[in-house]
Amino acid sequence: MSRFIIPKHLEVPLGACLPAPVKEQPGMITGNWRTERPVIDHEACTTCLNCFIYCPDACWHLDEKTEQMVWNADYCKGCMICVNECPANCLSTVNELEFPDGVVRLEKPF
Amino acid sequence: MAIEVKTQNLEMVKSLRQVPQEEHYVPGHRTCQGCGPALVYKLVSKATGGNAIFLGPTGCMYVANTSYLCAPFAYPWMHTQITNGGAVASGIEAAYQVLIRKGKYKGELPSIVVMAGDGGSIDIGLQAMSSMMYRGHDALFVMYDNESYANTGIQVSPATPYGANTTFTPPGKNVPEGRVLFPKDAPQLVIGGHPAVHYVATASVAYPVDLINKVRKGLNYKGPSFVHLHAPCPKGWLFPAQKTIEVAKLAIQTGMWVNYTWENGEYTYDHTPKEYKPVKEYMKGQYRFNHLSDAHYAKMQAFIDARLKAPGKPIAIPVLGPREQ
Amino acid sequence: MAKEVFYSGCAAAAYGAKDARVEVISSYPIRPYTGIMMELSKLVANGELDAEFVLGEGEHAQVSIAYGASAAGARAYTGSSGVGVVYAMECYSPAAGGRLPCQMAIADRALDPPGDFGSEHTDVMSARDQGWIMGWAESPQEVYDNTIMYYRIGEDHRVQLPQFCCQDGYFVSHIPGKMQMEDQKAVDDFLPPYNPPHPLNPKKPINHGPQIFPDQGSAINVQRAVAFDDIEAVISEVVTDYNKAFGRKYSPFVDEYMMDDADIAFFIQGGHARTARYAVNHLRKKGVKAGVSRLRFMRPFPTEAVAASLSKVKAVGVIETNTSYGGVTRGGNIAPEARAACYNLDNRPIITSFMAGLGGEIVTLNEFYAMAKVLSDAVKSGKANNSYWMNFEKEVLDTHK
Ligand SMILES: Cc1ncc(C[n+]2csc(CCOP(=O)(O)OP(=O)(O)O)c2C)c(N)n1
Ligand code: SF4
Ligand code: SF4
Ligand code: SF4
Numbered sequence: 147m148s149r150f151i152i153p154k155h156l157e158v159p160l161g162a163c164l165p166a167p168v169k170e171q172p173g174m175i176t177g178n179w180r181t182e183r184p185v186i187d188h189e190a191c192t193t194c195l196n197c198f199i200y201c202p203d204a205c206w207h208l209d210e211k212t213e214q215m216v217w218n219a220d221y222c223k224g225c226m227i228c229v230n231e232c233p234a235n236c237l238s239t240v241n242e243l244e245f246p247d248g249v250v251r252l253e254k255p256f
Numbered sequence: 257m258a259i260e261v262k263t264q265n266l267e268m269v270k271s272l273r274q275v276p277q278e279e280h281y282v283p284g285h286r287t288c289q290g291c292g293p294a295l296v297y298k299l300v301s302k303a304t305g306g307n308a309i310f311l312g313p314t315g316c317m318y319v320a321n322t323s324y325l326c327a328p329f330a331y332p333w334m335h336t337q338i339t340n341g342g343a344v345a346s347g348i349e350a351a352y353q354v355l356i357r358k359g360k361y362k363g364e365l366p367s368i369v370v371m372a373g374d375g376g377s378i379d380i381g382l383q384a385m386s387s388m389m390y391r392g393h394d395a396l397f398v399m400y401d402n403e404s405y406a407n408t409g410i411q412v413s414p415a416t417p418y419g420a421n422t423t424f425t426p427p428g429k430n431v432p433e434g435r436v437l438f439p440k441d442a443p444q445l446v447i448g449g450h451p452a453v454h455y456v457a458t459a460s461v462a463y464p465v466d467l468i469n470k471v472r473k474g475l476n477y478k479g480p481s482f483v484h485l486h487a488p489c490p491k492g493w494l495f496p497a498q499k500t501i502e503v504a505k506l507a508i509q510t511g512m513w514v515n516y517t518w519e520n521g522e523y524t525y526d527h528t529p530k531e532y533k534p535v536k537e538y539m540k541g542q543y544r545f546n547h548l549s550d551a552h553y554a555k556m557q558a559f560i561d562a563r564l565k566a567p568g569k570p571i572a573i574p575v576l577g578p579r580e581q
Numbered sequence: 582m583a584k585e586v587f588y589s590g591c592a593a594a595a596y597g598a599k600d601a602r603v604e605v606i607s608s609y610p611i612r613p614y615t616g617i618m619m620e621l622s623k624l625v626a627n628g629e630l631d632a633e634f635v636l637g638e639g640e641h642a643q644v645s646i647a648y649g650a651s652a653a654g655a656r657a658y659t660g661s662s663g664v665g666v667v668y669a670m671e672c673y674s675p676a677a678g679g680r681l682p683c684q685m686a687i688a689d690r691a692l693d694p695p696g697d698f699g700s701e702h703t704d705v706m707s708a709r710d711q712g713w714i715m716g717w718a719e720s721p722q723e724v725y726d727n728t729i730m731y732y733r734i735g736e737d738h739r740v741q742l743p744q745f746c747c748q749d750g751y752f753v754s755h756i757p758g759k760m761q762m763e764d765q766k767a768v769d770d771f772l773p774p775y776n777p778p779h780p781l782n783p784k785k786p787i788n789h790g791p792q793i794f795p796d797q798g799s800a801i802n803v804q805r806a807v808a809f810d811d812i813e814a815v816i817s818e819v820v821t822d823y824n825k826a827f828g829r830k831y832s833p834f835v836d837e838y839m840m841d842d843a844d845i846a847f848f849i850q851g852g853h854a855r856t857a858r859y860a861v862n863h864l865r866k867k868g869v870k871a872g873v874s875r876l877r878f879m880r881p882f883p884t885e886a887v888a889a890s891l892s893k894v895k896a897v898g899v900i901e902t903n904t905s906y907g908g909v910t911r912g913g914n915i916a917p918e919a920r921a922a923c924y925n926l927d928n929r930p931i932i933t934s935f936m937a938g939l940g941g942e943i944v945t946l947n948e949f950y951a952m953a954k955v956l957s958d959a960v961k962s963g964k965a966n967n968s969y970w971m972n973f974e975k976e977v978l979d980t981h982k
Contacts, residue, residue: 150807156800158325160741161680162793163779166330166786171284173326179289195272199464200501202287202294204279221283225290225490226498258631309653309781322791332781334652334679335790337671340645343637347605347649347657348781350633354604354655358631360774361654366783384645387638 178249180224182239188214190236197228258357262364266472280306285328287320290497292487295461296400303471306331308367313341315373316407339380341370342388349393367475368395374415375405378442389480392452396474397482399442402489410492414440419552420544427547438559438575443568446482447518453480457517460486462504486513494543510538511560514567535560583763590753591616593721594686597728599630600768603658605650607635607643611665613750614688640665644672651681654780663690666704676743677712682735687747688754691940699941700750702903706914709880712805714744716878717851722760724748733772733819739811752852763827771826809881834883835890836875843872845956848919849900850876853944860949869953887922896931896956902938910934912968931959934968947980
């Protein structure tokens, strides 16, 4: 019998080896960093894919069915690289408070 | 009977449309807004197609990526010390060679990639990097260059440009330019001195298709390759986060960065502007150079002009060392 | 077929590694351990051993290559001596904390300055708290046996830790002795292939070693503490199985010689134990009831076994062969551990450090006699100094004469 009692919240997998994430890492939500968000005008978008390729946080993807760009609100940090690099000028910077679900405070520090 | 070790053959992409939408470096990491190295990570990960093993030496791309028992890597990834990325990769590659040969692992040799910062590549990590290249392991060494020891709070590294204000090279009365030395030439450290290396390339986050293809070319070689990737760091260079790509492009337009390939002794250059802009234009946009005087800009321009005569080649640079001045 | 051979400790280690079917080997030259790699490089070159022989650019890289290979799922082997062992210091904790059970052969060598070829245990003793298994062999036979046993101990999923498989430089590494090499099939039966719990494999991807919350740091430490709690049972199992399979007589932790009726004991690890036993034979003839208690594992330190053994006597002289400048006994590192192990005993023996076998000096019979004198006096007077530097203090001066 081991003398050690390891509380649930302190459990760490052996050697700190975790299963790799699939598609996203929900342990590190970064959408709440934003003070502004990029808003797309689908009409004007040429699906040039600049936003897709340049976003460091992989928050723009092309939906193959609709042929429209899809934005990931959970992780977008609001760096505005996409806005800066959009050749069609169809992305605009809008204050988070403009949105009913806008990020107004940090619920968790990270 | 030994089983033959088969390697992957990754296809070149011609346009953004051909770049897979699938992400292997997934969203959910703590890198700064607009982080150039994070974008490098995303692009290199895409280039591998996911059948890969990544090694992350200590640095921003370890610490900011993997905070608090979560990490954004959809492929096998392991932390290494800042000192030993090349050595751990060598051990993994050697292990896969035996495991495949003995039939204990079935499948093609995964792409083995070290993602090291400039410190982890050409300063404290230089020995391990050079030895991995020298021994001929079938692995790719990526030096993502944010031109500083960023993770520890933006200290000078051998990749830091002349004149930069870093937390170890603050400008002051006696040292008005801050950073006094000119940077080490990373690709040249690899080119030539490592007989097993056939492929060394530089690329920039500003030209992602080129970057992906260079990574793939490097990976396709049955041996070690080195890619040096320009990755602007908004926090360390002190420019607004949305300008990461703009800054990277300006680096190329001013000759501060040159995209080229060295393949089996032949150099080819990419994205060369018709006419170079003055480097001052590049430096003016970054607060790390804000303290410089025209004399300093001129000194930087002279260095760039000399280097642009033959980028990536060993030519004399008319720069006086600190003891010669 | 098992066969009798006449091998040095270096050759014994190399053949132990071969019979353990190591898959990745990383080398770098430094005397005296070099012989191990010279032998293995031949075996690989001749095709007698199917392994990758990676030429490390230094010991730091050697250990990194070895634990990298282990992370990928291969059985990995490396080694070093002296300054090389401490040059790799950064890499020991990641290997142990990452739970990567590679093995590092150590043939001890004194540290600089100045350059000294001699054997001394200070090199790897400096790494004793990095979470590696660590113990000394006293003969080529034990080197061979330990090499095989350590892999089974380290790779056991209850343990999952790297191992320093140590031998004294020169005294063991370079003096050939008669030994038995076992049949490959029997070794294979004893030591199954490495079955890593979490290899770096694209078909089942893991992220190995992300940052943690500060309070989880202690949880990672506790994992290793748990392993070191469980390990003694594993060692006992493995040693018992090995004894059974190959007819050896190892006790798992402490090998005793004439301890049962002894008044004084030499507590020692490694090759000098052989001289100690001869000294005991001669001392017994003179009526001195001396015994030898030989430590087989430094990590885990076998607290109970040591207490049980040392409690049999009234005074214990620890032959340190390592230094701890400014340490509690102003001597070496073993006496403090031996003392701590005996602390809870009702009748604690007197325990002192004998600083002998430093810088490659042999520990002579005369030195053992001088130590026995100090210990016998201590039994009478009930006290002894914390440490004695052999040949440099009045109680133990000029033992060479
Ligand atoms: C041996 C050692 N020395 C120092 C450090 C502290 N350290 C942690 S991250 C880091 C900076 C890494 O810089 P670089 O490799 O350029 O990557 P970046 O952080 O810029 O992405 C340093 C020096 C360390 N982790 N290990
Ligand atoms: S960058 Fe602009 S035009 Fe191009 S895909 Fe994105 S939103 Fe559309
Ligand atoms: S604002 Fe930045 S993080 Fe958000 S989608 Fe645009 S590029 Fe990505
Ligand atoms: S400091 Fe620079 S390199 Fe580090 S995470 Fe921030 S932007 Fe990226």
